[in-house]
Amino acid sequence: MEGDLMLLGVWGSPFVRRVRMALAMKGVDYVYREDDLMNKSPLLLELNPVHKKVPVLVHHGKPIAESLVIIEYIDEKWPDNHLLPVDPFDRAVARFWARYIDDKVNHAVWKALWSPPGEGGDAACEEAYGMLEKLEGLLKEGDKKYFGGDGIGYVDIAANFMAHWSILIGEEVTGVRILTEDRFPALCEWAKNFTGSSIGAAHFPEKEKLVPFFKAMLAAKSVPYT
Ligand SMILES: N[C@@H](CCC(=O)N[C@@H](CS)C(=O)NCC(=O)O)C(=O)O
Structure with a gap:
């Protein structure tokens, strides 16, 4: 098959x-x-x-x-090693957060990452912080390693942009750091766990390729959706 x-x-x-x-x-x-x-x-x-x-x-x-x-x-x-929770209510909750990440958080974080302070950047960061605080709270609430519990699940996978791309773009390309330890300790710990996991290590694109790609995009002023 x-x-x-x-x-x-x-x-x-x-x-x-x-x-x-x-x-x-x-x-x-x-x-x-x-x-x-x-x-x-x-x-x-x-x-x-x-x-x-x-x-x-x-x-x-x-x-x-x-x-x-x-x-x-x-x-x-392929139902073995389920990615969504089994319980219908927990599944609905996981879908809720994945959709929130897709509809709201990713857009806000992407926009903030590419908006320098003074050029709309402060307001964009504030908007992103407000949304990330909800995810920070979710991780803290259950004292969980991952959104899925002890292991990586559907919501973690949905949030993969935050764990890898947002950090590399902020630290290496634009200097706009959104996910900082002081403001988002649980999310930073989650990102470290995710990138250090066997799935993260194998499937997040290499920094050496990603950073030049985004630098070229910035130089060409061709960053979409900002
Ligand atoms: N909501 C879509 C988003 C997919 C998406 O935006 N893909 C980008 C690549 S990162 C793409 O194909 N862009 C081509 C285009 O916008 O024309 C999903 O979750 O699959």
Whole structure:
């Protein structure tokens, strides 16, 4: 079954990495195909005609788009090592937070990272802090290592941008540090645990490749969604 599984992605995308993490946690083999977002392949346009974005997972010829939808599909199709909680209420709560991360937190943190102080940066940071405080509270509330408990789960995977990309961009590219120890000790500890885990080590893109990529984007003034 796994032989007929293909993931279309790009290396630096946190959304694509979410899916790669989920597949790795399930121990499922698949073929990975790198696309080029500057010159999208006819295959991508055919497989995801609505959004024209990666990731797209193709299972037995049938495409599934949107990273969180894909992860839920993976979790249902290969139920061992579940990523979402088993209890229906806990599942609903996990979906709530994953959606909050996607709809609110990622956008606010991305915008803040690329907004220098004095150029709208202060207000953007304040907005991001307010949202991150909710996640900080969630980790502290259960005194948990991960949002999923003792191990990495659906919400951790959904929050992968915060653990790796946001820190590298802030520290190495723009100098706008959002996730600091003084303000967000639980999130910083979570990020360290995540990046130091076997899944994080294998599936977060290398700093040596990511930092020049974002520096070039900054130099070309081509940062999207800011
Ligand atoms: N909501 C989507 C977001 C995916 C997304 O934004 N992918 C980016 C790469 S990081 C993309 O394909 N961008 C191409 C475009 O915007 O045209 C998901 O969760 O899969």
